[in-house]
Amino acid sequence: MFRDFISLIFPQNCINCQQSLNSEEKFLCISCKIDLPFTNDFQNKENDLFKKFSFESKIKSAGAYMYFYHGGVAQKLLYHLKYHGKKEIGFILGKWLALRLSQNRYDLVIPVPLHKSKLRKRTFNQSAEIALGVAEHVNAEINTELIERIISTKSQTRKSKVERWANMQNVYSKIGVDLSGKSILVVDDVITTGATVGMLCERLVEANVESIHIAAVARGK
Numbered sequence: 001m002f003r004d005f006i007s008l009i010f011p012q013n014c015i016n017c018q019q020s021l022n023s024e025e026k027f028l029c030i031s032c033k034i035d036l037p038f039t040n041d042f043q044n045k046e047n048d049l050f051k052k053f054s055f056e057s058k059i060k061s062a063g064a065y066m067y068f069y070h071g072g073v074a075q076k077l078l079y080h081l082k083y084h085g086k087k088e089i090g091f092i093l094g095k096w097l098a099l100r101l102s103q104n105r106y107d108l109v110i111p112v113p114l115h116k117s118k119l120r121k122r123t124f125n126q127s128a129e130i131a132l133g134v135a136e137h138v139n140a141e142i143n144t145e146l147i148e149r150i151i152s153t154k155s156q157t158r159k160s161k162v163e164r165w166a167n168m169q170n171v172y173s174k175i176g177v178d179l180s181g182k183s184i185l186v187v188d189d190v191i192t193t194g195a196t197v198g199m200l201c202e203r204l205v206e207a208n209v210e211s212i213h214i215a216a217v218a219r220g221k
């Protein structure tokens with residue numbers, strides 16, 4: 001029990017394979033790090049994720065660092081980040097993600113916001129922790145207040161399909177400032193359908209941004 005207690009404070013095992021870590025390794029052992037299910041999104045502009053956003057010409061690129069599988073390593077990492085409050089995982093994932101980006105000039109990094117009820121429950125936004133790591137690497141300003149999530153997924157599930165669709169238009173608050181000429185990097189933890197990120201991008205377009213780039217830690221295949 002004592003050992004469990006100690007390892008809870010100082011996680012010494014790989015989140016993926018449970019093997020003990022050396023002092024150089026963080027959260028993942030080196031072999032699990034090398035074996036991550038990487039995408040080649042950042043080498044292939046016309047990747048499957050980018051295709052989801054082809055409706056909006058201001059979205060210039062989209063990519064995820066790795067694939068998300070149920071029971072896979074991305075799920076384990078993000079679980080520890082979200083539910084065990086291991087914010088450092090977010091920061092490190094953000095740095096890894098930033099190293100893949102083909103462009104390095106952004107005016108603003110915007111993490112996909114959580115609805116305030118979720119934020120209250122979880123106390124922090126996992127995407128904001130990832131964005132901190134990204135922003136530091138690309139040397140850009142991060143803004144978590146520009147846009148707010150005003151409709152939660154929970155309130156959405158109680159509605160009919162038609163109501164949900166109508167509601168989608170207002171998932172995020174309108175942006176009160178003009179962002180003319182700005183290049184924005186939107187950072188998310190996992191992208192599945194891309195529907196909500198798409199709505200966020202619509203708000204950015206309304207605020208006259210110059211270009212939008214989307215980067216996520218993981219995505220569905």
Ligand SMILES: [Zn+2]
Pocket residue numbers: 014015016017018019028029030031032033
């Ligand atoms: Zn491992």
